[in-house]
Amino acid sequence: MASPRDLLAPLDTFERRHTGSPAADVAGMLQTVGFDSVDALADAAVPANIRLKRPLRLPAAASESTALAELRAIASKNKVFRSYIGMGYYDTATPGVIQRNILENPAWYTAYTPYQAEISQGRLEALLNFQTVVTDLTGLQIANASMLDEGTAAAEAMMLAHRVKLGESHDASVFFVSDKCQPQTIDIVKTRAKPLNVSVVTGDHRTYDFAGKVFGVLVQYPDTTGSIHDFAAFFEKAHAAGALCVVATDLLALTLLRAPGEFGADVAVGSAQRFGVPMGFGGPHAGFLATKDEFKRQMPGRLVGVSKDAQGNPAMRLALGTREQHIRRDKATSNICTAQVLLAVMASMYAVYHGPAGLKRIAQRTRLLTRMLADGLKAAGAKINAEPVFDTLTVTGIAAAQIHAAAAAARLNLRPVDASTVGISLDETTTVEDLQVLISLFGGAATSLHTDRGEVAAAPVESDYAAPFARSSEFLTASVFNKYHTEHEMLRYIKRLETKDLSLVHSMISLGSCTMKLNATSEMFPVTWPEFGRLHPFAPADQTKGYAKMFAQLEKWLSEITGFAAVSLQPNAGSQGEYAGLLVIRAYHESRGEGHRNICLIPTSAHGTNPASAAMCNFKVVPVACDANGNIDVTDLKAKAAEHAANLAALMVTYPSTHGVFETSIKSICKAIHDHGGQVYMDGANMNAQVGLTSPGYIGADVCHLNLHKTFCIPHGGGGPGMGPIGVAKHLVGFLPSHPVVPLHHDTGGHHMGAVSAAPWGSASILVISWMFIRMMGPDGLTRATKFALLNANYIAKRLDALFPVLYRGAGGLIAHECILEFRPWKKHGLEVEDVAKRLMDYGYHAPTMSFPVPGTLMIEPTESETKAELDRFCDALVAIHGEMAAVASGESDKLNNPLKHAPHTAAVVCATEWPHPYTRERAAFPDKWTRAAKFWPATGRVDNVYGDRNLVCSCVGMEAYAEAAKPSPTHA
Numbered sequence: 001m002a003s004p005r006d007l008l009a010p011l012d013t014f015e016r017r018h019t020g021s022p023a024a025d026v027a028g029m030l031q032t033v034g035f036d037s038v039d040a041l042a043d044a045a046v047p048a049n050i051r052l053k054r055p056l057r058l059p060a061a062a063s064e065s066t067a068l069a070e071l072r073a074i075a076s077k078n079k080v081f082r083s084y085i086g087m088g089y090y091d092t093a094t095p096g097v098i099q100r101n102i103l104e105n106p107a108w109y110t111a112y113t114p115y116q117a118e119i120s121q122g123r124l125e126a127l128l129n130f131q132t133v134v135t136d137l138t139g140l141q142i143a144n145a146s147m148l149d150e151g152t153a154a155a156e157a158m159m160l161a162h163r164v165k166l167g168e169s170h171d172a173s174v175f176f177v178s179d180k181c182q183p184q185t186i187d188i189v190k191t192r193a194k195p196l197n198v199s200v201v202t203g204d205h206r207t208y209d210f211a212g213k214v215f216g217v218l219v220q221y222p223d224t225t226g227s228i229h230d231f232a233a234f235f236e237k238a239h240a241a242g243a244l245c246v247v248a249t250d251l252l253a254l255t256l257l258r259a260p261g262e263f264g265a266d267v268a269v270g271s272a273q274r275f276g277v278p279m280g281f282g283g284p285h286a287g288f289l290a291t292k293d294e295f296k297r298q299m300p301g302r303l304v305g306v307s308k309d310a311q312g313n314p315a316m317r318l319a320l321g322t323r324e325q326h327i328r329r330d331k332a333t334s335n336i337c338t339a340q341v342l343l344a345v346m347a348s349m350y351a352v353y354h355g356p357a358g359l360k361r362i363a364q365r366t367r368l369l370t371r372m373l374a375d376g377l378k379a380a381g382a383k384i385n386a387e388p389v390f391d392t393l394t395v396t397g398i399a400a401a402q403i404h405a406a407a408a409a410a411r412l413n414l415r416p417v418d419a420s421t422v423g424i425s426l427d428e429t430t431t432v433e434d435l436q437v438l439i440s441l442f443g444g445a446a447t448s449l450h451t452d453r454g455e456v457a458a459a460p461v462e463s464d465y466a467a468p469f470a471r472s473s474e475f476l477t478a479s480v481f482n483k484y485h486t487e488h489e490m491l492r493y494i495k496r497l498e499t500k501d502l503s504l505v506h507s508m509i510s511l512g513s514c515t516m517k518l519n520a521t522s523e524m525f526p527v528t529w530p531e532f533g534r535l536h537p538f539a540p541a542d543q544t545k546g547y548a549k550m551f552a553q554l555e556k557w558l559s560e561i562t563g564f565a566a567v568s569l570q571p572n573a574g575s576q577g578e579y580a581g582l583l584v585i586r587a588y589h590e591s592r593g594e595g596h597r598n599i600c601l602i603p604t605s606a607h608g609t610n611p612a613s614a615a616m617c618n619f620k621v622v623p624v625a626c627d628a629n630g631n632i633d634v635t636d637l638k639a640k641a642a643e644h645a646a647n648l649a650a651l652m653v654t655y656p657s658t659h660g661v662f663e664t665s666i667k668s669i670c671k672a673i674h675d676h677g678g679q680v681y682m683d684g685a686n687m688n689a690q691v692g693l694t695s696p697g698y699i700g701a702d703v704c705h706l707n708l709h710k711t712f713c714i715p716h717g718g719g720g721p722g723m724g725p726i727g728v729a730k731h732l733v734g735f736l737p738s739h740p741v742v743p744l745h746h747d748t749g750g751h752h753m754g755a756v757s758a759a760p761w762g763s764a765s766i767l768v769i770s771w772m773f774i775r776m777m778g779p780d781g782l783t784r785a786t787k788f789a790l791l792n793a794n795y796i797a798k799r800l801d802a803l804f805p806v807l808y809r810g811a812g813g814l815i816a817h818e819c820i821l822e823f824r825p826w827k828k829h830g831l832e833v834e835d836v837a838k839r840l841m842d843y844g845y846h847a848p849t850m851s852f853p854v855p856g857t858l859m860i861e862p863t864e865s866e867t868k869a870e871l872d873r874f875c876d877a878l879v880a881i882h883g884e885m886a887a888v889a890s891g892e893s894d895k896l897n898n899p900l901k902h903a904p905h906t907a908a909v910v911c912a913t914e915w916p917h918p919y920t921r922e923r924a925a926f927p928d929k930w931t932r933a934a935k936f937w938p939a940t941g942r943v944d945n946v947y948g949d950r951n952l953v954c955s956c957v958g959m960e961a962y963a964e965a966a967k968p969s970p971t972h973a
Contacts, residue, residue: 013064014520015785021868025867028868038791041787041790044814045662050699056561058779061776071771074546078531081543084425086392089282094278095349096487098346101498102345104524112514116847117315117318119501121316129352131303131954132957134288137259140267144288144300144303145304146341147287147301147338147339150182151184154218155192158192165215172212174212175193176216177218178203182758183741184740184741187739187754188754188756191756205217214241215244216243217234220248222257226385226423228388232468235263245266246268247260247265247269250270250391256367256390257470258469259471266291267295269290271288272344273347281532281764282765283721283763283766305948306958307951311909311941315939315940319954339573341717342717343717352481352493355482358485370392373438376444377439379444379445380444382398388469392425394423396420398421398422398442404416406441413536508871510848510861511861512860513686513859515688515707517688518865527768532547532764553771555567555569559727562684563695564697565729570737571737574722577684577705579613579616579617580724582600584703589649597648599619600622601637601644601652602624603654604623605853610654626659630661631665632665634665641678650673650679650680652683653683654683656689659807660815661816682701687706688710688789689789702729702732706727707722714770722763740754790817793818793860795871796874804821804882805822806820818860829888830896836881838900839884842905842931844877845874877928880928884898894918904938
């Protein structure tokens with residue numbers, strides 16, 4: 001019988017929802033793995049010498065309603081003023097059909113990166129739409145599937161230009177950046193350039209003489225002051241000097257302005273934020289990068305291309321360049337996890353919803369309002385920047401402090417420039433009434449925009465541009481942008497795409513090292529609160545006290561969890577966290593007069609992003625071998641640390657290892673690196689197995705990045721958003737990222753590296769998710785979650801080991817939170833691990849991580865969020881698949897014509913008149929009772945990647961042409 005105390009406890013306690021197996025199920029799982037308690041299992045799995053000696057010092061767990069109330073109180077400290085600051089961030093009207101059915105829809109935000117194309121066709125189509133928006137508006141041939149933000153996209157463009165010129169044996173080392181680019185972009189470019197020994201020269205493009213060996217130039221169009229320049233002649237000079245030309249631009253402006261590709265641009269970058277994505281105090285937002293077709297093999301990030309499936313139908317997938325990133329390792333063109341898929345989907349849907357005519361009308365309205373404001377300000381005696389402009393005016397010759405004070409009194413923010421200058425940027429939400437208020441700040445007449453009858457005065461000028469600035473080329477001609485302009489049709493289109501994607505709303509996604517755990521609804525609610533979503537990242541500090549309090553608490557909590565002295569929340573992806581962490585190490589060595597240290601030791605089992613990140617910092621990667629048990633070969637590591645002692649910069653290590661075990665020698669490994677003058681960087685991909693039991697700081701690491709989209713519950717969003725903050729030991733605090741616009745509290749000592757993301761706190765608006773998770777779980781709940789992650793993983797390993805042996809084990813035959821299953825022996829029977837991955841789709845599952853870190857294997861991580869019932873359903877599917885494999889091996893099933901080789905089976909294939917297979921349709925489509933109850937149908941048959949790479953098509957127009965060509969010829973009686 002329950003006690004009064006139990007009955008009076010909150011009914012919405014969260015931890016039991018997050019780690020949800022009933023006690024009886026837990027007991028059964030423990031019996032299977034051979035332990036009496038979860039604590040005993042954790043004691044056996046985690047080496048005693050790295051176990052924390054005390055519990056986490058965090059606030060006790062709060063119920064869902066209590067945590068939301070606390071966060072609401074914090075949010076109320078933010079003041080939502082109307083911001084006209086601009087600088088690449090604008091208020092925008094998110095269509096309700098997109099907010100409710102994509103941003104707030106777990107079927108969209110809980111999906112994984114679309115590496116398994118057959119169950120990702122919805123997101124892939126939306127991303128193809130995004131790529132088409134970018135290529136059409138920029139006038140370039142190919143665009144990637146999104147970047148992290150405008151500043152990092154510009155830095156990637158610089159690196160692209162550098163690679164291209166190095167490939168041409170060009171020894172140039174100078175990159176020119178217009179001083180009229182956004183200040184945060186300039187700073188990020190300088191951050192990226194420094195380790196590559198690239199000299200960034202800033203100045204006026206109109207007077208730059210191309211002195212020195214220049215490999216690239218970057219300009220802003222329209223520029224940060226609002227002015228629009230004709231760069232055609234400047235680009236001719238740049239090309240004559242052997243430089244590539246990069247344009248940072250605005251997609252909305254490009255509906256009216258001449259496309260960069262039409263006046264000589266080689267690369268165009270920018271942000272799609274104003275296409276329906278809230279400012280969110282800096283993010284997340286989808287950046288973009290487009291370039292010429294000749295540079296596609298140097299393009300960073302992910303690329304969606306069109307191919308065909310096994311039945312010859314058009315099908316999309318991530319193109320070769322994407323997959324090459326992990327294969328190339330330190331020769332990769334980027335550290336790959338540089339995408340904001342969910343936000344790119346939103347931006348693409350905004351373009352679909354409005355269509356070319358609607359987008360152009362929004363742009364024309366914005367420009368018209370800007371011209372009306374300009375005339376009103378001139379009438380008030382203000383001086384503004386010369387025409388042409390789009391949405392931004394720079395007002396000079398004024399007492400800026402007085403203007404800002406008057407604006408604040410009216411709950412408005414203008415851009416501070418200097419003592420006599422302010423900036424004003426308008427957007428699609430601006431009204432004529434807003435203009436009246438703005439003009440009145442400068443002493444103008446509030447009624448100057450109206451006739452004596454109260455009507456809006458006739459526009460003083462046209463809203464379009466004259467030559468050479470006017471756009472003459474068409475854009476968004478593909479049918480998808482021209483037929484879903486009513487909400488009903490838009491809703492149906494979104495739903496059609498949604499049904500093509502498998503996500504956590506369908507079944508568990510057991511990807512090793514990717515930690516696809518519960519993204520709780522209560523954690524997601526605050527993301528769309530206006531107090532968090534509508535703030536400009538450069539709003540005055542007295543308006544953002546709620547964010548400041550939330551940041552301070554989250555930094556303190558993450559520091560406690562990681563055992564570090566300080567945390568920077570700026571890196572807006574795990575890849576950025578890796579890069580930032582290595583830059584901290586680099587800056588530390590330089591401050592000690594040891595800038596020559598450039599050797600980075602990386603185990604051969606490391607994530608593919610690790611060597612790529614090291615190369616971006618101009619470190620030389622030296623591989624470290626692993627032993628037969630999957631552990632770092634300590635003898636090899638110590639030998640290489642000693643060999644390179646004079647130049648040793650860092651070791652990059654993942655813990656528990658990428659092989660899924662707690663290495664008992666980790667402390668001695670860290671000591672060996674420190675003894676030879678290096679620093680230890682820990683990849684935080686596997687923090688899910690550390691929280692509350694051990695910590696990077698306690699183990700001996702100096703830096704660690706955290707994937708908040710893994711361990712701390714920010715959803716993957718189909719491949720972004722993510723956050724990758726870094727924690728550092730005390731001696732590295734002064735080297736954390738800074739920001740050129742907003743001072744950060746750790747900017748002490750003058751050794752900071754510069755900015756790594758465009759916004760001061762990265763993708764700030766999604767940090768509320770991790771705040772809610774930690775607040776609701778509390779120290780005990782977080783620690784229990786880690787123990788349940790160990791239990792669930794060991795339960796799966798125990799159930800499947802007899803059929804698919806577990807490749808690596810730690811002490812006592814246990815694994816950590818993930819395991820690698822062996823499938824390579826089946827190759828002799830003609831069966832590949834890919835066949836298993838595709839067959840799992842017929843059972844309603846996304847495949848675990850395939851062929852990483854060991855080719856021919858599956859790496860499984862169930863997470864603490866899954867119940868025994870779901871774990872059993874997954875195991876039962878693999879047991880059944882083993883039976884199908886055994887039938888092939890014994891000759892009972894045909895070697896080529898069997899359910900594995902033809903998987904996945906689509907509804908169209910199963911329902912076709914012809915059925916050319918010896919196994920039944922039922923066996924193909926409904927292999928177990930669960931699929932009878934709730935069938936997820938793969939949208940396409942197995943996709944032919946090779947064909948798509950040989951016939952690269954990366955736009956909607958190409959997709960439509962392909963689909964038309966694939967139609968069967970009409971038959972006649």
